[in-house]
Amino acid sequence: MLVTGAAGFIGSNFVHYLVANTDVIVTVLDKFTYAGNAASLAGLPENRVTVVRGDICDAELVDQLVRANDVVVHYAAESHNDNSLHDPRPFLDTNIIGTYTLLEAVRRYEKRLHHISTDEVYGDLELDDPNRFTEHTPYNPSSPYSSTKAGSDLLVRAWVRSFDLQATISNCSNNYGPRQHVEKFIPRQITNILTGERPKLYGEGLNVRDWIHADDHSSAVLRIIEAGRLGETYLIGADGEKNNKDVLELILTSMGQPADAYDHVVDRPGHDLRYAIDSTKLREELGWQPAFPDFERGLTATIDWYRENEAWWRPQKAETEAKYREQGQ
Ligand code: NAD
Ligand code: TDX
16 A cells, blocks of 8 residues: 555554554655654554655656555645645645646556545534534535645546546544644644643634544544445544533643633634534444544543653644744744
8 A cells, every 4th residue: 555644643543553453565655744753653564664755746756656556545735724824835736736646646557546635625514503514515615725625635536537536535524643743733732731831722712623533534544445435435523523622621631730721822714613524424334433432531542642752742842832923823
């Protein structure tokens, strides 16, 4: 399998998951942007995992790697909404042109592709909307990040329809777990507390995210690769809706701090209010179930991981906070 973006958070968890649960031989293609971390792939057996440093926009390299593998699992992306609001260009390059480059190689060599995407392509929901996102919800992305992810999904769909590409797509909700960059909400707050900084909540913190453990995302992706119907989209979620304020208070109290020991900072422009996934199709058609349905337990384990792996996140922390400070966040 060729796994793109596997030096990042979810891709690295997927490769660890593959090594632990299958016999698959993996090649990683990753550009090692600020979000890629070699330490996330450290310790994996050399006879199972080869790491190639390179850009998914490099057609020659992509061609060579796609030809040499049977299945391509595409995680590589610029992934952070806040960054996309300040500097959208890399999002267009990697998420659109990079995906196009992969699609052309997959088409040329008639390989199998699984494309990783996000629930953010559907826009957001009102807090009291009884409906959740399904595979039939119209696309309505809000940010430069989510619009480029939506664009990449539409490219995959077009290559399926026009060229019979053998592909599936999954749109997953917010992931948490080990090896997530400290720019993201949960690791930022945990590592702020560990470094004596106060956590930062955007606006009133009433925005809802639907949390899923990264390992549950990995098991769902593997299930779709094994048994998903070609050309189909599957939504991945674990019924984990929580608002940001509640998550932050849980982090604070789990770490022995008063629940109100945080700062409100300026809100994200265009901030999506609520995401919520209906994963009935994945569960009923492919028999998938999350192994980590208890968010509180998963969060405690994640806090422990950041406590025990300071060497992994420390080098990114000062630079990340300096960037947020400049933005008033
Ligand atoms: P991440 O930012 O942690 O990792 C992205 C990885 O892609 C990094 O290792 C980076 O070096 C690599 N990369 C970036 N540009 C590249 C390029 N041009 N060529 C090769 N490699 C490149 O992201 P993540 O949170 O692990 O997200 C992975 C995927 O999952 C993304 O496609 C994202 O849209 C999707 N997703 C994320 C979430 C979430 O909650 N984080 C939820 C749903 C879907
Ligand atoms: O310091 C913060 N304070 C805060 O209140 C940060 C960094 C975030 N937030 C809020 C914004 C969001 O409502 O927390 C929520 C989660 O923020 P992020 O971790 O930036 O995630 P989000 O914007 O929801 O997007 C994530 O889930 C979907 C991933 O980054 C995407 O890659 C994925 O597609």
